[in-house]
Amino acid sequence: MDLEELKRIQIECAKKVLQTDDFTEVRLVGGIDLTFEDPKGNPTRAWASLVVVDIKTLKKVYSHVVEGTVDFPYIPTFLAFRELPLMEKVYLSAEVKPDVVFIDGQGVAHPRGCGIASHFGVKLNCVSVGVAKSRLFGFYKEPDVRRGSWSPLTYRGRTIGAVVRTKDNTAPIFVSVGHRISLNTAIELVLKTSMYRVPEPTRLAHNHLQWYLRNSCK
DNA sequence: GCGACAG
DNA sequence: ATCTTGTCGC
Numbered sequence: 581m582d583l584e585e586l587k588r589i590q591i592e593c594a595k596k597v598l599q600t601d602d603f604t605e606v607r608l609v610g611g612i613d614l615t616f617e618d619p620k621g622n623p624t625r626a627w628a629s630l631v632v633v634d635i636k637t638l639k640k641v642y643s644h645v646v647e648g649t650v651d652f653p654y655i656p657t658f659l660a661f662r663e664l665p666l667m668e669k670v671y672l673s674a675e676v677k678p679d680v681v682f683i684d685g686q687g688v689a690h691p692r693g694c695g696i697a698s699h700f701g702v703k704l705n706c707v708s709v710g711v712a713k714s715r716l717f718g719f720y721k722e723p724d725v726r727r728g729s730w731s732p733l734t735y736r737g738r739t740i741g742a743v744v745r746t747k748d749n750t751a752p753i754f755v756s757v758g759h760r761i762s763l764n765t766a767i768e769l770v771l772k773t774s775m776y777r778v779p780e781p782t783r784l785a786h787n788h789l790q791w792y793l794r795n796s797c798k
Numbered sequence: 799g800c801g802a803c804a805g
Numbered sequence: 806a807t808c809t810t811g812t813c814g815c
Contacts, residue, residue, distance in 0.1 A: 614805075619806040654806075656803035663805070685804045695804065716804045749815085754804080 586658055587692060594693035596702045602760035603679060603707050608632050608641065609773055610678030611781025612667050612700075615789045616650065623651035627793065628663075628670040631785040632678045638773060638780045642676040643788050645796075656716065657691055660699040667700055679707065680761065680769060682781045686710045687766075689733055689741035689756035691717050701759025708758025709766045710741070711782055715754055725749050728771060742767050746774035753777065 610632045617625040625647065632642040646669050652662040667683070686695030687710030694702075697710030715733070720743045723731040727748050733741035733756065741756030744767055755770050757763050773779040778786075 614806080616805090616806060619805085619808095654805060656805090659804055690804085697804095710804085712804050714804065716802095 581652070581661075583655070583658065586661060590660075590690075590692040590694040590699070593699055593702050594688070597688060597693065597698050597757070598760045599688070599757045599762060600760075601762050601765050606679045606769065607635055608676070608678040608680075609635050609769065609779075609781045610681045611779065611783070611785040612670060612681060613684055613782060613785035613789055614663050614666055615786075615793065622653045623649050626650045626666055627789055628666040629785045629789045629792065630670045630674050630678075631781055631788050632674075632676050633773070633781050633784065635773065638775060640784055642674070643784075644670060644674045644676075645789065645792050646670045646673060659685055660694075660696040663696060664699055664703070667696075668704065671704060671706075677706075678781075681706060681708045681758070682711045682770075682773075682779055683708055683758060684782060685712050686716050686754065687741070687756035687758035689716065689718050689754065693740075695756065697756070697758035707760045709761060709769065710754070710756040710758050711770060711779060712754040712756075713751075713778070715743075723752055730755075730767060739763065744770060746771065746779065747777045750777050
């Protein structure tokens with residue numbers, strides 16, 4: 581693998597990212613998650629799930645799982661080259677498409693402005709939001725401990741994302757624009773879909789995989 | 799040069 | 806990401 585070449589791909593992808601709201605209504609919100617048979621191994625067997633929830637009830641209205649082989653290692657800032665293929669597969673084969681998709685990882689809060697959530701959105705031309713449990717890039721001040729408060733994630737004076745408190749006295753999550761959405765709307769959507777620390781679409785996608793691997797899969 | 803570094 | 810049950814605390 582030639583990382584310099586992959587960097588150029590990310591730089592080109594970043595140019596196509598749209599950071600304004602480009603949709604009419606949001607009724608269905610989806611979350612995509614991956615799990616690996618051997619996280620350290622390369623290649624390794626892996627599964628991806630897409631769970632779609634109704635934004636009004638936060639109840640699951642659709643879920644889908646696909647299996648595949650992942651043969652690219654985990655390298656910070658190059659996560660998309662490892663996880664994007666399976667994410668594309670689960671999304672493209674889904675019978676229900678959400679209006680917005682939450683992706684585990686960063687969107688534009690990335691050294692080259694193209695984290696996995698943005699890469700996913702641009703490649704599939706859909707509305708996406710980066711929802712990460714930890715920081716990859718940028719600086720911030722700890723937001724207030726109350727649910728709903730947030731502080732900007734910045735780099736060289738520019739806001740690239742937000743550190744959002746989705747639950748009282750609980751570690752915040754890192755939200756950034758994926759594609760075709762504004763940061764303010766992304767934050768609003770994340771807060772609207774969060775009952776716990778991690779927003780429901782993402783949390784349920786993760787739970788669904790755990791359940792799936794204990795049953796249907798052999 | 800050294801440390802940091804989504805999942 | 807994963808190894809892993811009960812347990813402590815709000």
